Amino acid sequence: GDSVTQMEGPVTLSEEAFLTINCTYTATGYPSLFWYVQYPGEGLQLLLKATKADDKGSNKGFEATYRKETTSFHLEKGSVQVSDSAVYFCALSDPYNQGGKLIFGQGTELSVKP
């Protein structure tokens, strides 16, 4: 079945450093791809999404590009802040093959130090 694989954490960065969190997926159809974020003590919320190949999702300085040729959706941010410390989840949903089932990766914990 469909699956999502993320780079393992935790990731520790200094403020203003460049962030990349790798995400690759396996899907038989044409999924939509998502990044969700979970701040400490809170529920998950959508960070950004892309619904077709070559789309770029962006929000709050984060961005990710849907690469069908490499089945990837890596999350990037040019300059992280302490407030970005959270757990980041890559996810996919394939409405035509899985009826909209939302499948997550294992999550990557990010810690940003001042």
Added chain:
Amino acid sequence: DVKVTQSSRYLVKRTGEKVFLECVQDMDHENMFWYRQDPGLGLRLIYFSYDVKMKEKGDIPEGYSVSREKKERFSLILESASTNQTSMYLCASSTRTGNTEAFFGQGTRLTVV
């Protein structure tokens, strides 16, 4: 502005008890999900419902069942709670196409003693 509500934030139950976790959404979403979240394992799908009375098993359905009698409500049932079901349980809902944002509840931290 509440969209997905889980009935309890914290629950403590005894081994062997039957446990009900309730989830209600107010967005008229077709899809609803139950996940459990454990450190290092991410979010694992327990069950998925795409319509009233319709359900699909996720990756880890053993020991769980679900009920969806009304569109807005999706219940997770632990038939006989065990200590290895101690976890954070998250409910979510989304539109039928699944290519829009899914909304999550705040989670229920269940401890089975």
